[in-house]
Amino acid sequence: MRLSIILLLASCVFLFVLFEIRLLKTPLIITSQASLLAAWDFIPQLRNLNAFATNTNCSTARGEADNEKFRQAVTFLPLIDVRYHKNAEDGNTWFMSSLSDKQEEGQAQYQKFPSEASDGRLLCIKGRNADNGAWNSYALAWSETLPYNATLLKGLTIVSNNHFGHDYMWYNPWHGLTAMVPIVSWHIKNGCTRVPPTPRFVFYHRGELRTKIGKWITTLMEATFNGPLDIEGFDFLGGDGGGGGDQAVCFEEALVFRRNEKLMAVQRRKEACDLIRCKAWGYCNVSFAAAEGGGGGGGGGGIGMTLIFRTGSRSFKNETAVVGIFEKECKKVEGCQLRVVHSDNLTVCEQVKLMSVTDIVVSPHGAQLANMILMKPNSTVMEIFPKGWLELGGVGQYVLHWLASWSGMNHPGVWRDSEGDPVPYKFPDNEHFMSLYKNAQIGHNETYLSAWARDVLNDVKQRKLVEGKEKGKGGSEYASGCACSAAEP
Secondary structure (H helix, E strand, O other): OOOHHHHHHHHHHHHHHHHHHHHHHHOOOOOOHHHHHHHHHHHHHHHHHHHHHHOOOOOOOOOHHHHHHHHHHHHOOEEEEEHOOOOOOOOOOOOOOOOOOOOOOOOOOOOEEEEOOOOOOOOEEOOOOOOOOHEEEEEOOHHHHHOOOOOEEEEEEEEEEOOOOOOHOOOOOOEEEEOOOOOHHHHHHHOOOOOOOOOOEEEEEOOOOOOOOOHHHHHHHHHHHHOOOEEEEOHOOOOOOOOOOOOOEEHHHHHEOOOOOOOOOHHHHHHHHHHHHHHHHHHOOOHHHHHHOOOEEEEEEHHEEEEEOOOOOEEEOHHHHHHHHHHHHHHOOOOOEEEEHOOOOOOOHHHHHHEEEOOOOEEEHHHHHHHHHHHHOOOOEEEEOOOOOOHHHHHHHEEEEEEHHHHHOOOOOOOEOOOOOOOOOOOOOHHHHHHOOOOOOOOOOOOOHHHHHHHHHHHHHHHHHHHHHHHOOOOOOOOOOOOOOOOOO
């Protein structure tokens, strides 16, 4: 008995000495990002050592003192790792670069806190800088050892960072959708029950805090999540948002999306677009039966063709001539109705209602074509480009073709303006592309556009006849409400 007591005391002394050496004698001077990461790896080891010592009943009194050391050892890293600014999407990305993503089959990559991967720790953030993401920082901490003066936000918080180089990305419908779709897909996978009404979001652009997003994406998110968005600006921290700040905010539960829709299966993207469409139709009081019946006002066989013009950049040189071309071809098809609008003259719900009765949308390349997801599945997109995009536009010229694929739309090619001299520059020549071609006005080719419109109208007419026979009197696709796939969390 005496021997066992001596061995227990000796073990406690050994553990105490080892603990103090590791915690107090290890230099905590941070000289680089790598040093910070090493410090992070060290913290769970200390906690495990403390747990072992406590379980051996060495000292219950040391528990609180050790927790104090863990609290002091919480290490904040810059939200943006500037080492990777030239390759922002490589590896773990430059946003919260020390942490790895989780990916379930077919879903977007994301991070969840607390989780097994975070060793049960919560996500904490310092700073509300809107100009430099490196001034904002993040850390992981256990709930019982949160940083001093930290504010704990209860419930679920969804953090989304968009890395595109243009600050308008949270206002541009296409870029907003690429950030929204993975969140909606996660929402569907969890039975549409995990995101509460008035969900809390924290939005970043390259680690810079954003407290406002565009009206179009806001409306669609409010419709999808059944309530107004709570976009967190951390105003309760005080200050003007210009500095990093010393007070931390920790989240009881957090999801972090930083890769947009990358690696998502096409079917998961389509499911997300289907739910967004259905919820937007309901939010804007669209008649589901009327929308699915046809956009031409002629019953199930009617065809709605919509021309969406832009004002300024990528506008047509002669809108009247372009309208005449499509109007002439539309009149040749029974039940076809042509609508002509400018994208900047409609409210969001007016856009939703218009697209719900549109079977064919014709428009220059641009953010307004993101409205295609609001059309009935299997509708058609006719996309038109200014001269120079083929030679200098890079992959950006294909993004709306990709969106058509995600949302179940047809995209029968494009028309590219060929008027003028040949393009003398080669990709990548971003300087000349941006200054000369990106937002150039567009001409028209009556012969080509007429034939293209005629072919598309005929295809849509035949498709709608077949769909009408197959659907019969089965009613609206959304007659029983918007679909939501339940799944195990």
